[in-house]
Amino acid sequence: MPELPEVETTRRRLRPLVLGQTLRQVVHHDPARYRNTALVEGRRVLEVDRRGKFLLFALEGGVELVAHLGMTGGFRLEPTPHTRAALVLEDRTLYFHDPRRFGRLLGVRRGDYREIPLLLRLGPEPLSETFAFPGFFRGLKESARPLKALLLDQRLAAGVGNIYADEALFRARLSPFRPARSLTEEEARRLHRALREVLAEAVELGGSTLSDQSYRQPDGLPGGFQTRHAVYGREGLPCPACGRPVERRVVAGRGTHFCPTCQGEGP
DNA sequence: AACGTACCCTGCCGGC
């Protein structure tokens, strides 16, 4: 599923292809999912940004196209059987592929995110300097929730989803069930570092393409980080550190993969 | 505040 590394990879690939071009038209037949898109038509693309899992196309005239890829959304350079919308530019068209239709597009005036409350309450970008340890540690200390739930919440760090939460917890050797406030400063530092490392490595490798193939880079190439997964999607397979089987349990309503030996048992 | 549950949606999987 598209999380920070997949959205960032998409941003990096799309940016040189769309910068300076006029977005002639946003074609779709689903005004409930793709809202207010007429606002951004006929304007040149000035920048492609990212906040958490949101992709932000800044256009001239002070408007912005906000895209969230949901679980299976992605921009492609060629149409697919699951193309749900198309961004028609001058020398190319971007196809919004989204089999399960959880993705959204929304035209807004620049920075006016009142219709996207999640975007307004996003925490710091984990790969930027704004992701400072003191604030992260304070956030952990304020919550009794399981670490997994807190990592998915987007307020402690923006853009972490199910894959990278599990991978970061494994790398930090912390149980997903641990109450956040029970972490020592040393443990919190491990988690802070693990998040940054896992996300940065995944961005370098173009994100994770799972066996369902739902995420692909815009040119159709798969990402490369899936082969580095230590626990995610590896239930029953040997932990790369100790060799004992990886377990899967539901935490915070999400499938959660961990090594009971290396990270500690559940509650 | 935070948890549980239902919902959105479709492809895929296992069971029969």
Added chain:
DNA sequence: TGCCGGCAGGGTACGT
């Protein structure tokens, strides 16, 4: 072989 129920999970909404 083929049908079918259940599941996965980004997020939101609602009840407790």
